Amino acid sequence: MSNDEYILEVKNLTKDFPGVRALDSVDFKVRRGEIHCLVGENGAGKSTLMNVVSGVLPRSEYEGVVVFKGKETNYRSTRDSEQDGLSIIHQELTLSPYLSIYENIFLGHMKTRFGIIDWDTCLKDSYPLLKRVGLREPPQTIVSKMSVGKQQLVEIARAISRNAELLIFDEPTSSLNDEESENLLNLIREFKKEGITCIMISHKLDEVLAVADSITILRDGLSVASYDLTKAPVSQQQIIKGMVGRELKNLFPKKEPDIGDVVFEVKGWTVHHPDYHDMKIVDDASFFVRKGEIISFCGPMGAGRTELMMSIFGNSYGYGASGEIHLHNKRVTFKNPKDAIEQGVGYVSEDRKSLGLILIQDVKTNITNSSLPKLSKRGILNKNLMRNKAEEYKESLQIKTPSLEQLVRNLSGGNQQKVVLSRSLLADPDIFIVDEPTRGIDVGAKYEIYSILNDMVKQGKSVIVVSSELAEAISMSDRIYVMNEGKIKGVLDRSEATQERIMHMALVD
Amino acid sequence: MPENANIEQISFLGLAKQNLRKLSMFIMLGLILLVFAVLTNGVNLTPRNITNIFIQNSYILILAVGMVLVIIIGNIDLSVGSVVAFSGALSAMLYNTGIGLIPTLLLSLLIGAAIGVFQGFWIAFVGIPAFITTLAGMLFFRGLTYIITNVSPISLRDDGFKKIASGSLNIPGFTIGSMDGLSIVVMVIAVVLLVFFTLRQRRKQISNGFSVLPLRYTILKVASLSALIIFVFLRFAAYRGIPTVGLVLFIVTAIFVFLTNNTVIGRYIYAVGGNAKSAKLSGINSEQVVFITHIIMGVLCGLSGVVFTAYMNSALPQAGNQFELDAIASCYIGGAAASGGIGTIIGAITGGLVMGVINNGMSLMNIGADWQYVVKASILLLAVFYDIWSRRKSGLG
Numbered sequence A: 001m002s003n004d005e006y007i008l009e010v011k012n013l014t015k016d017f018p019g020v021r022a023l024d025s026v027d028f029k030v031r032r033g034e035i036h037c038l039v040g041e042n043g044a045g046k047s048t049l050m051n052v053v054s055g056v057l058p059r060s061e062y063e064g065v066v067v068f069k070g071k072e073t074n075y076r077s078t079r080d081s082e083q084d085g086l087s088i089i090h091q092e093l094t095l096s097p098y099l100s101i102y103e104n105i106f107l108g109h110m111k112t113r114f115g116i117i118d119w120d121t122c123l124k125d126s127y128p129l130l131k132r133v134g135l136r137e138p139p140q141t142i143v144s145k146m147s148v149g150k151q152q153l154v155e156i157a158r159a160i161s162r163n164a165e166l167l168i169f170d171e172p173t174s175s176l177n178d179e180e181s182e183n184l185l186n187l188i189r190e191f192k193k194e195g196i197t198c199i200m201i202s203h204k205l206d207e208v209l210a211v212a213d214s215i216t217i218l219r220d221g222l223s224v225a226s227y228d229l230t231k232a233p234v235s236q237q238q239i240i241k242g243m244v245g246r247e248l249k250n251l252f253p254k255k256e257p258d259i260g261d262v263v264f265e266v267k268g269w270t271v272h273h274p275d276y277h278d279m280k281i282v283d284d285a286s287f288f289v290r291k292g293e294i295i296s297f298c299g300p301m302g303a304g305r306t307e308l309m310m311s312i313f314g315n316s317y318g319y320g321a322s323g324e325i326h327l328h329n330k331r332v333t334f335k336n337p338k339d340a341i342e343q344g345v346g347y348v349s350e351d352r353k354s355l356g357l358i359l360i361q362d363v364k365t366n367i368t369n370s371s372l373p374k375l376s377k378r379g380i381l382n383k384n385l386m387r388n389k390a391e392e393y394k395e396s397l398q399i400k401t402p403s404l405e406q407l408v409r410n411l412s413g414g415n416q417q418k419v420v421l422s423r424s425l426l427a428d429p430d431i432f433i434v435d436e437p438t439r440g441i442d443v444g445a446k447y448e449i450y451s452i453l454n455d456m457v458k459q460g461k462s463v464i465v466v467s468s469e470l471a472e473a474i475s476m477s478d479r480i481y482v483m484n485e486g487k488i489k490g491v492l493d494r495s496e497a498t499q500e501r502i503m504h505m506a507l508v509d
Numbered sequence B: 001m002p003e004n005a006n007i008e009q010i011s012f013l014g015l016a017k018q019n020l021r022k023l024s025m026f027i028m029l030g031l032i033l034l035v036f037a038v039l040t041n042g043v044n045l046t047p048r049n050i051t052n053i054f055i056q057n058s059y060i061l062i063l064a065v066g067m068v069l070v071i072i073i074g075n076i077d078l079s080v081g082s083v084v085a086f087s088g089a090l091s092a093m094l095y096n097t098g099i100g101l102i103p104t105l106l107l108s109l110l111i112g113a114a115i116g117v118f119q120g121f122w123i124a125f126v127g128i129p130a131f132i133t134t135l136a137g138m139l140f141f142r143g144l145t146y147i148i149t150n151v152s153p154i155s156l157r158d159d160g161f162k163k164i165a166s167g168s169l170n171i172p173g174f175t176i177g178s179m180d181g182l183s184i185v186v187m188v189i190a191v192v193l194l195v196f197f198t199l200r201q202r203r204k205q206i207s208n209g210f211s212v213l214p215l216r217y218t219i220l221k222v223a224s225l226s227a228l229i230i231f232v233f234l235r236f237a238a239y240r241g242i243p244t245v246g247l248v249l250f251i252v253t254a255i256f257v258f259l260t261n262n263t264v265i266g267r268y269i270y271a272v273g274g275n276a277k278s279a280k281l282s283g284i285n286s287e288q289v290v291f292i293t294h295i296i297m298g299v300l301c302g303l304s305g306v307v308f309t310a311y312m313n314s315a316l317p318q319a320g321n322q323f324e325l326d327a328i329a330s331c332y333i334g335g336a337a338a339s340g341g342i343g344t345i346i347g348a349i350t351g352g353l354v355m356g357v358i359n360n361g362m363s364l365m366n367i368g369a370d371w372q373y374v375v376k377a378s379i380l381l382l383a384v385f386y387d388i389w390s391r392r393k394s395g396l397g
């Protein structure tokens, strides 16, 4: 069996959800020991395919055959697949936040002696695992205190602790910065050397081309193409064409800046940690944005960019915020997010599941939630108007959903992101703060979102983007603020910004 | 016909399947009614008994309406039983001063609102969990009730108060056959309005380009609702006419169905319950929404207190004992989710009626309170089990 060329074969797989065919007779083959990348637009069915393979969706819920290590699988849950040597690291991390690293690693398969958990052995066994994934934190560290990138390493350690032969990564780099992403890709290459097969889903095509041995493209639930890169190279253009079904000449739309006066200015902004009140998370930050301008905030994870934006947005983060906000040359304060929205500031969170969406509500309700006062008269809703507005954004952002009544929890990650964006756009802000607006979004939809931001500034509004993708920041913005360790380290003009200069500014000065 | 484009193509079975979850509560209520009709030889469907079911459960149903809002927002209110006793006792004292029925009612609602403000303040603005605040409230207002009543019943100065609970609306001498005329007239008006508004809404949806179900299903829906209205009103008509509490209940239900579906505050309640953090970042003042919800609960406790005092024809110090449990159970039987964000007014009312019909049926069969508890508990578990199970199966939960 081990001389079989393919470790995983999926044949004629079909999966229906109420109202959607997520996968339509998909064929998918992964060779033993390779790095296989899976790409496709939002909602193409990538996560669903991996959920089938790994038993998140049990055998009874799909039609078709999955063969792993030469045997047809019959998983009832991920427990079964893990025992078989197949582990999945999800798009959203699934660690238990208040437990320590080693407790998380061994959760569900603790070492026991006479039925009693042997924590000492667990602790001892966790060291080599952490070393393998390159995590230097002590194993007793509580995971919620660590950055997302490090939490992900814990998740990976957890997967390899069960002797995985096939590791599946669903968009592992979507919430990592460039450096962390590079580390992760190296780790995947390392695994390959050790003989572990990896499947990676990603929307970042340059990293796909950098690591992949094979690439499979899904479109609308169909497997449209498969490339073996060891035989012949493929271009990014080819992949994009396979994904979206047409040529996409530019990754970034052209922007003609028409910049006016300063409309929004923050001076000497300082915020403390919500629990440790003497710890400064943002330290004396000052910046401004002009009418018709897009500015970006770059910097490593934990630089304090999200915290800065959230605390400005009606004290949504931290303790004891101080500093001045000037809007249209008038000093203002935002007591709470409602206040900020009413004065024309919008904010889209990077954490769409816990801070952005209401997962148990439908698409229409989520889109309209911020704008109900506008969509009502004397407190009574105009339901037709709500529907029309929601429909309008579903069309313009091309949200893929069977109906406006679909619960957002059932949408693919990228489409959820579009719903959050729609909600803020519908509230029609003058100053639009977007935190990682293109996280987990496919190339085609990214272009749409950049176009929307460009349209906004063309109408004389201003956009503030927090972005971990330097290429995006450099191509989209008129000026780039560089942050690190809670301080604004400097600002670069569009003309002078390069990736090297930004990194240099963040780390050295 | 240009409207054809909007009409969804769906088979009857497909439609039934889609709506089974929504309809399951009504089906359960119907089945329970039928089971007891068999067990009691039809006594539970007599005009007198149907009227009684409404009267005996009105004060719980009123509480369930408020409770479901509290549950949707992700909280719980354990104090409602004590608040009913407290506001009921105060209303009796107020009435006995001779200020008249309407002022007594309004003042009682105001007292309820004030209690809602008090508890809502601690919950919404200070951040003490609702479970704890209302547990304190439960003890606090029970204690106050004992203090103001001296732990003895307050009887009412005359029978005027009683009318709220056991009175009925009728015009003396106006009968059709042997039936009460007013009930028949209201019944006819209700059916006509139902048909008119359903058709109007359908036409509106079509002209807005929304897809609608084929006409035959609309007719089926209207027909079954009309049958229900006709059944209930004929029972009323054959007994003493429409009970006053029936009207009170109808008004309360109508107000809150409208509030939850068609107003900004209603949608805010669902949003805060669904994800409080996200609601806050969407620009919803969550504290205020929580505060308002608890005030509404308080007002409805005030109303329930008046109705219960009227029903007992005196204010008892131990009144309202365990009402909170019945109200909470009604909401869960009616499909509300303990994690918040999910629930409906109609569901809570139906859940309350399920419990009421069981109580009533078992009393008719002379089965004691001991077995009533056992059966009610089983129904609660079963109903919630079915809800969770079907939710999971249809990918909602």
Ligand SMILES: Nc1ncnc2c1ncn2[C@@H]1O[C@H](COP(=O)(O)OP(=O)(O)OP(=O)(O)O)[C@@H](O)[C@H]1O
Residues within 6 Å of the ligand: A017, A018, A020, A021, A022, A040, A041, A042, A043, A044, A045, A046, A047, A048, A049, A400, A401, A409, A410, A411, A412, A413, A414, A415, A440, B395
């Ligand atoms: N539980 C569910 N119920 C209903 N529909 C679902 C459910 N899960 C996924 N879908 C639908 O199936 C389709 C495929 O979703 P999937 O999550 O696999 O997309 P994806 O390729 O991973 O997209 P993304 O890149 O945005 O993460 C989408 O249209 C989605 O709305």
Ligand SMILES: [Mg+2]
Residues within 6 Å of the ligand: A046, A047, A048, A091, A170, A412, A413, A414
């Ligand atoms: Mg996905």
